[in-house]
Amino acid sequence: MLKGGIIGCGFFAANHLAAWQLIDGAAIVAVCDQDPARARAAGAAGDGARVFDDAATMLASEALDFVDIITTAPSHRPLVELAARHRVPVICQKPFAPTLDDARAMVDACAQAGVPLMVHENFRWQSPLMAVKNIVSSGEIGEPAYARISFRHAYDIYTNQPYLKTEPQLAIMDLGIHLLDLARYFLGEATRLHCRTQRVNPAVAGEDCVTILLDHAGGAVSLVDFSFFTKLEPDPFPQTLVRIEGTKGTVELLAGYHLRVSGPGWSREEDVEPAVPAFGAKPWHNIQESVVNIQRHWIECLQNDREPATSGADNLKTIDLVFRAYESAATGRAS
Amino acid sequence: MSALRGAVIGCGFFAQNHLKAWGDIAGAELVAVCDLDPAKAAAAAALTGAEAFTDVDAMLAAARPDFVDIATTMETHEPLVAKAAAAGADIICQKPFAPDIAGVRRILQTAEAAGIRLMVHENFRFQSPLIELRRAMPAIGEPFFAHIAWRTGYDVVAGQPYLAKVERFILLDLGIHVLDVARFLLGDVADLYARTQRTMPGARGEAQATMTLRHRSGAVCAVTCTYTNRIDPDPFPQTLAEIEGRDGTLRLERDYRLELHRPGSLEVRDIRPGVPSWADPQWALAQGSVLNTQQHFVDCLKSGAEFQTSGRDNLKTFALVEAAYASAASGQPVVPEA
Numbered sequence: 189m190l191k192g193g194i195i196g197c198g199f200f201a202a203n204h205l206a207a208w209q210l211i212d213g214a215a216i217v218a219v220c221d222q223d224p225a226r227a228r229a230a231g232a233a234g235d236g237a238r239v240f241d242d243a244a245t246m247l248a249s250e251a252l253d254f255v256d257i258i259t260t261a262p263s264h265r266p267l268v269e270l271a272a273r274h275r276v277p278v279i280c281q282k283p284f285a286p287t288l289d290d291a292r293a294m295v296d297a298c299a300q301a302g303v304p305l306m307v308h309e310n311f312r313w314q315s316p317l318m319a320v321k322n323i324v325s326s327g328e329i330g331e332p333a334y335a336r337i338s339f340r341h342a343y344d345i346y347t348n349q350p351y352l353k354t355e356p357q358l359a360i361m362d363l364g365i366h367l368l369d370l371a372r373y374f375l376g377e378a379t380r381l382h383c384r385t386q387r388v389n390p391a392v393a394g395e396d397c398v399t400i401l402l403d404h405a406g407g408a409v410s411l412v413d414f415s416f417f418t419k420l421e422p423d424p425f426p427q428t429l430v431r432i433e434g435t436k437g438t439v440e441l442l443a444g445y446h447l448r449v450s451g452p453g454w455s456r457e458e459d460v461e462p463a464v465p466a467f468g469a470k471p472w473h474n475i476q477e478s479v480v481n482i483q484r485h486w487i488e489c490l491q492n493d494r495e496p497a498t499s500g501a502d503n504l505k506t507i508d509l510v511f512r513a514y515e516s517a518a519t520g521r522a523s
Numbered sequence: 524m525s526a527l528r529g530a531v532i533g534c535g536f537f538a539q540n541h542l543k544a545w546g547d548i549a550g551a552e553l554v555a556v557c558d559l560d561p562a563k564a565a566a567a568a569a570l571t572g573a574e575a576f577t578d579v580d581a582m583l584a585a586a587r588p589d590f591v592d593i594a595t596t597m598e599t600h601e602p603l604v605a606k607a608a609a610a611g612a613d614i615i616c617q618k619p620f621a622p623d624i625a626g627v628r629r630i631l632q633t634a635e636a637a638g639i640r641l642m643v644h645e646n647f648r649f650q651s652p653l654i655e656l657r658r659a660m661p662a663i664g665e666p667f668f669a670h671i672a673w674r675t676g677y678d679v680v681a682g683q684p685y686l687a688k689v690e691r692f693i694l695l696d697l698g699i700h701v702l703d704v705a706r707f708l709l710g711d712v713a714d715l716y717a718r719t720q721r722t723m724p725g726a727r728g729e730a731q732a733t734m735t736l737r738h739r740s741g742a743v744c745a746v747t748c749t750y751t752n753r754i755d756p757d758p759f760p761q762t763l764a765e766i767e768g769r770d771g772t773l774r775l776e777r778d779y780r781l782e783l784h785r786p787g788s789l790e791v792r793d794i795r796p797g798v799p800s801w802a803d804p805q806w807a808l809a810q811g812s813v814l815n816t817q818q819h820f821v822d823c824l825k826s827g828a829e830f831q832t833s834g835r836d837n838l839k840t841f842a843l844v845e846a847a848y849a850s851a852a853s854g855q856p857v858v859p860e861a
Contacts, residue, residue, distance in 0.1 A: 333722050334731065334749065340767070342786075380854060382716045384735055384743050388667050388769070397668055399735050399743045401718055409718045409733045411745055415668060419771045421789040433674070435722075438754040450755040452676060522716065522855055 190214045190490060193252045193276075195243050195267055196259035197221035197230035199348050200281070204258055204308075205233050206467035207480040214487045216256075220246045243267055247274045254279065254490065256483075258308075260351070261286045261361075268294040272301040279486055281308045283361050283510065284503050291507050295500040305500035306486055311366035311428065312373045312498065313481040314474055316445050316460040320430050323439045323449055324374055330436030332375055335410040336429075337367050340418035343425035346392070358394025359416060360385070360513050367412045367428065368400070368509040369498070374432060375404040377505065382522035383513040388417040400513055426475055445474075527824060530555035530588035530612075532579060532603055533595030534567035536682055537617070541594050541644075542567050543801040544814040551821045555586035579603060583610040590614065590824065592817070594644075596685070597622055597695075604630050608637035615820045617644045619695050620837060624845045624860065631834045642820050642830040643837040647700035647762065648707040649815035650808055651796040656764060656775050657708060662783055663768030669709055669744040670765045673701050674752040677759035680726065692728025694719065694847050698748050701762065702734075702843040703832070705746050708766060709738045711839060716856040717847035722751040734847055760808055 192214055194201060198221075208216045220240040221227035231239040240246035247255070247270060254277040257267050261283045271278045278298060284307045285291035298305035311317060324332060345362075346353050352362060360383075372378060380403035385395035396416040403409060422443075430441040437451030445461035468476035482498070489496045512523050529551050531541055535558070545553045556567035557576040568575035576582035583591075583606060590613040593603050597619045607614050614634065620643055621627045634641040647653060660666065679696070680687045686696060694717075706712065715736050723730035731749040738744060756777075764775040771785035779795040802810040816832075823830050830836070842859035850857040 330753075333720060333751065334733065334747075336747075382735070382856065384737060386667060386741070386743060397743070399668070399745055401716060401733060401735055403718060407720065409720060409731075411733060411735075411747065413668075413670070413745060415767065417769075418668070418767050419663075419784055419786055421784045421787065433749070433752050433754070435751075436753055438752060451753040452757075453755060455755045520714070520856060 190253040190487060191217045191251065193218040193220065193246055193250055193255045194230065195220045195246070195255055195257045196281075197226040198258065201230060201258040202233070203476050203479045204256055204483070205230060207465070207476070207483050209235070209467070210465065210480055211484050211487055213491065214483075218246050218250045218252065243270060247271060247276060252276050254486070257281060265290045265294055268305065269297045272297040272303060275301050275303055277304045277490060279306050279308055280500070282503075283365050284500070284507050288504070288508060288511055291500070291504055295504060298500060304489065304496065306489070306496035307498050307500060307503035308482060309366065309369050309498040309503060309506065310475065310478040310482045311370055313478040313485065314428070315462045315477060315481070316441055316447065316474070317370060317428060317430070319447055319458070319460045320432065320439055320441050321373060324432055324434070328437060328449065329432065329434030329439055329451070332406070332408045332432050332434045334408060334433040335371065335375055336431045337370050337374075337410060337412045338429045339363060339367060339414040339427075340420070341415070341423050341425035342417055342419050343423055345416060353392050355394045357514060358392060359396050359398050359414060360510055363414055364398055364400070364412070364513065365506060365510050367414060368513070369506040370428065370430075371402055371404075371410045371412055372506060372509075374430070375406065375408045375410055377405045378402040378509055379405050380522055381509060381512050381516060383516040385517040388415070395517070398513070426471060527551045527589040527821060528554045528586070529590045529592060530557060530573070530582060530586055531567065531592045531594060532557045532582075533593060534558040534563040535594070538567075538594035540806070540810050540813045541592055541817065542571055544799070544810070544817050545571065545592070546801070547799060547814055548817050548821055550825055554588060555582050557582045579606055583607065583612070588612050590820075593617060601626055601630055604641070605633050608633050608639050611637070611639060613640040613824055615642045615644055615817070618837070619699055619844070620834070620841060622691070624838070624841055627838055627841050631838065634834060640824065640830070641834040642823070643832045643834060644816055645700065645703050645832040645837055645840065646809070646812040646816045647704050648831065649819065650762070650812040651815065652775060652779050652781070652794045652808070653704060653707070653762060655781060655794040656766070656773060659773055659781065659783060660708070660766065660768070662771060662785070663766065663773055664770030666709060666766050666768045667742050668767040669705070669742065671701055671705055671708075671744065671746050672763045673697060673748040674754070675749070675757055675759040676751060676753050677757060679750055680723075687726045690728050691848065692726060693730050693748055693750055694732050694844050697750075698732050698746070698847065699840060699844050701746050701748050702847070703840040704762060704764075705736055705744050706840060706843070708764070709740065709742050709744055711739045712843055712859055713737045713739050714856045714858045715843060715846045715850055717850040719847075719851040722749065729851070732847065732851070
């Protein structure tokens with residue numbers, strides 16, 4: 189049984205904690221939050237895990253096999269470096285880092301300590317998106333030439349995460365990071381990026397509508413577009429919609445988890461709606477299922493000494509796209 | 524006022540739609556048809572009852588039309604506009620106007636110097652579903668984003684084999700329409716970023732283009748077009764669009780389904796275009812728009828009103844095509860010239 193510790197017991201941590209309970213081979217033995225009340229509540233939910241209000245104390249006093257860091261980006265580097273000093277493998281929530289320097293420093297610290305580092309980049313662990321990836325990998329639609337990856341909604345994300353309202357870097361950092369990771373996942377590394385941002389909702393400080401074009405190493409082009417102010421009935425939140433066109437056919441992930449694959453004279457359709465985890469509820473089941481999947485992947489990687497799909501080193505490439513997107517939006521130039 | 528007397532120059536593939544549509548236009552009659560190929564000219568004369576010519580100068584001198592409808596390939600537009608303008612005829616000219624923007628400017632100067640009126644046969648914005656979409660926009664408030672897509676695998680080269688040889692392919696043939704629709708819906712463009720791909724084996728030019736536009740209003744628009752999308756059913760020749768405003772969203776989906784999304788409500792309308800009596804149902808969308816375009820030309824000639832797609836206006840659309848080619852080449856956004 190691998191013993192895990194949680195650092196950060198805020199809004200999204202509830203999903204991690206509930207998911208850990210479903211995973212064989214791992215148990216959460218310690219939880220930590222600067223707010224003792226939140227830590228106690230998480231400890232109670234986590235079957236009597238020991239409760240800490242200081243991460244250094246937790247790492248010094250517990251013999252942990254891994255830590256799961258679920259805090260905001262600016263706190264990641266000191267926490268990851270702390271875990272690396274204790275030679276404890278690390279899962280770190282996204283966004284991985286507020287700067288590329290921080291991200292590189294964390295990857296280096298874990299590499300030098302010889303411990304695995306995985307970024308909790310969970311979109312590519314959503315089963316509908318894995319179904320899309322499987323179709324692309326199978327060759328059924330041929331060589332991809334174009335993709336649109338889209339996430340447009342007006343769901344109130346600000347009530348649960350009030351800090352989002354005042355973030356000067358909003359949609360790319362919070363959501364675009366996932367979609368840029370998906371663009372890499374589906375079409376390979378991006379070689380060029382151009383980004384336009386808009387602030388549509390007057391009540392928020394950062395960008396909430398973003399339109400990005402990417403060139404990919406294989407020659408494909410992708411359009412990545414997302415908005416937090418798009419009025420749709422029903423609201424598709426939190427679904428990512430995808431269309432990938434290849435030399436033989438097209439795969440579309442449509443609203444309602446409707447997967448459609450077609451080419452000249454043929455088509456097939458499939459319902460790929462994820463199951464609702466025991467702890468979960470619609471419309472969050474899509475995300476909640478992915479948390480179970482990524483955490484299970486982490487345990488399998490630790491047990492078999494494999495590199496996680498969204499390792500820190502891999503995620504440097506995603507976060508690089510995030511910073512390039514902000515730079516492009518600011519300068520008006522592609523890079 | 525008596526009917527205006529018109530002449531069609533060029534009686535090829537797409538011109539058949541023009542010829543048939545003229546029969547349904549109020550306020551105009553065809554008196555002459557002209558094609559270098561005597562068989563094509565004779566067939567057009569048989570269809571319309573107009574007189575056949577194989578020489579433009581002879582036609583202009585003999586028929587003395589009030590207007591000419593130029594439906595030839597773009598390389599011939601400049602000399603034909605010069606001849607018609609010299610004869611004092613008003614002109615409706617097929618798109619693309621000219622191979623490049625310098626040619627467009629010379630054509631405009633010729634027409635303006637002769638004091639004749641010039642409209643471009645830019646017909647997408649005269650497609651009834653796009654007219655309906657434009658009309659529905661006040662319901663969604665100030666638009667901030669649009670996505671306009673024209674994606675097909677329909678074999679356009681089969682009907683127009685010269686398209687396989689052109690260096691400037693989908694942007695000039697089709698992208699020009701979709702970019703004009705972007706202007707029609709969201710207004711003038713501040714800058715444009717474009718990626719092009721040569722996705723059609725055997726074709727020299729780009730068969731796929733993906734663009735983002737920043738409009739002067741601040742709205743952003745993604746415009747995408749391809750001739751190499753393998754999909755079933757193929758939506759050819761439909762333009763699909765999403766427009767998002769502060770109060771709601773409009774979606775023009777496949778099969779002419781127009782959706783109006785507002786908080787708590789979804790209204791769906793079927794805005795399938797009517798089929799002109801002479802039309803082939805598969806081509807009804809384009810053929811209906813040809814009819815609307817030509818009627819607009821005649822109505823404006825009679826009333827003196829400005830054409831929606833005047834030569835001057837179309838310069839702005841053409842500037843977007845040029846900006847797209849320049850952006851695709853440089854890898855950087857480009858401010859359109861006009």
